[in-house]
Amino acid sequence: MMRISQQARWCRRPASSRHARAALEEIWKTIYIVVLLTITAVTGATGNRMAAQAGHSTVMACPHRTGATMVTWKISPKIGGPCTLEFRADQNRVHRTNCSDSVKSEFQPEQFYALEIQQVGMADEGNYSCELVNQEGNFHQMYQLTVLVPPRLSLYCDNHSIPVCKAAAGRPAAEILWVPENSSMTEIDSHDNGTVTVLSRFTAHSTNRKTVTCKVYHATLNETMSTDCSSHSITWFLHHVMILGCLLSLIFLFALFHLYVFCDNRTMRKQ
Incomplete structure (x- = not known):
């Protein structure tokens, strides 16, 4: 009987071990999901609403990360086509696609690869996104630019x-x-x-x-x-009174002239 009970316990151990492994897997899955959500929150895109006054300049910065190997600004204006500025650190060059001269970026690390728009106009309103790549991964920063016009x-x-x-x-x-x-x-x-x-x-x-x-x-x-x-109102009244007085004076002079002519003609006839 002792041998049978011992064998039964040994037979039950694999089942409990399987349950333990399943529970451990569920724990690791939960930890993995939490880590993924944390990474997404850190590296995912964040959007900022910005307002710029027409005729002024505005500056937007990329994520504050160091050691960038590539930085890309993508602009989707409400008016006109998209614009792209791409900087590669290994080549130290900037490639522009369909961007106006008012959109400038010196791609300086100490300025967080900021994008500057000089003389902001209505055509600059739209969505702006910066993607920065370094050894840690990809980081995004998004802006929604609204242009204000003073009346x-x-x-x-x-x-x-x-x-x-x-x-x-x-x-x-x-x-x-x-x-x-x-x-x-x-x-x-x-x-x-x-x-x-x-x-x-x-x-x-x-x-x-x-x-x-x-x-x-x-x-x-x-x-x-x-x-x-x-x-x-008083000025308006006096102005109209003066106009009316001038008209009446002209009518009086015109009538006086005709009366003089009429009297002169009668005098000539009598002679």
Whole structure:
């Protein structure tokens, strides 16, 4: 009986060993997945949203890694075709494909192979990605570039002495507020190039303040402008009175001339 029980225990050992190996494999699989996810998080692409003002320059950098053997910038603008800049350290050369002169990169390690766009324009808006290769692997950095256009501002009094505040051709659309806070009428006009013109009329007729203030809020600026359209109304009235007076004077002189001619003709007939 002792021999049989011992044999039974020896027969059961392989089964428990197989279970142990299966459990160990599951543990290693879990560790492997965790390591893969960690590597993906470290080396995977990360995206940054950037905004640059039109007419200014902007700089984007590659991943902060040393010992790069190859660096590649890929640009996918919303307008026009793709552009590629490729740098190989072993050859110390840069290969450009379909890139404008405003896109520059000196590919200096101390500058993290930064890409500079000079005189940013609407055509530069799009996606930018940098791939850096070194002995540790491949590293990516992605950017989504949005171009901001400051609006042209003006504040004036229309023909009816109503204050009008205008933010022309801005991107994105500007926000206009009035002081004192009263009702206003806003018109928005979108242009083909993506810019927007916002025009606001101060429609409040009863206010104790002669001077009204227009506040313009935009991603590129915050401006405050003031005007007094009451003086403009008086000037407009005097201007029209002067015009009317000149017309009446001309009519009076014309009538006086005809009266003189008429009287002179009658005198000549009597003689």
